[in-house]
Amino acid sequence: MEIIQIVGIGLIATILTLVIREQKPIFAFVLAAFTGIYLFLFLIGKIDAVMKVLENLANRSGIPSVYMSTILKIIGIAYIAEFGAQIVRDAGQDSIASKIEFAGKVLILVMAVPIISIIVETVLNLLPAGG
C-alpha cells in the first residue's frame, strides 16, 4: 500500500510548507520542490517496470526500435517538462512555467519530425504513380 505512504508524505509536507510559509516563503518553496522530487523518485521505479514491459512487447512484435525509443524519449521529455513547469508555477512564476511547457512541446515536435516524415513517405508510396 504505497499510496498511503505517498498521501502521508504529501499531507505532512503540505502542513510543514504552510507553517514555514509564514516565516520564510523561500524555504516553503524549497520544501515543496523537494517533496515533488521525492514523490517522483518514489514512482520512477514503477514507471521503469512498465517501460521494460513495453519495450519487451515492442521487441516481440517487431516494431523498429527507432519508433519505440522516440516514443520513450517523448514521454521522458513530457514528464520532465511538466514537472519543472509545476515547480516553477508553485513559486509563482507563471510566465517562466509556460515557457518551459512551450519548450517541451517544441522539443517533442522536433523528436517527432522523423516519424512524421516516414508517415508522409508511406502515404506517398500508397498513392498511384503520377497521381
Next chain:
Amino acid sequence: MDISAIFQIAGIGIIIAMIHTVLKQMGKEDMAHWVTLIGFVVVLFMVVRLLNDLFQEIKTIFLFQ
C-alpha cells in the same frame, strides 16, 4: 536521502526564522540576512542533489543513456 530530509528542511527553515528574529531584535540586521542566505544554500544543496538523482533516473529509463 530519505523521508527525514523533508523534516530536516522544515526544521532548518523554522530554526533559521527563529535566529533571524533574534538577530533582528539584537539590531544585527545584516547578520540576520547572512544567516538566512546560508541556511537557504544548505537546503538548496539537498534539493539539488535529489534533483540530480531524479534526472539521472529519468535519463536511464527514458533516454537510453
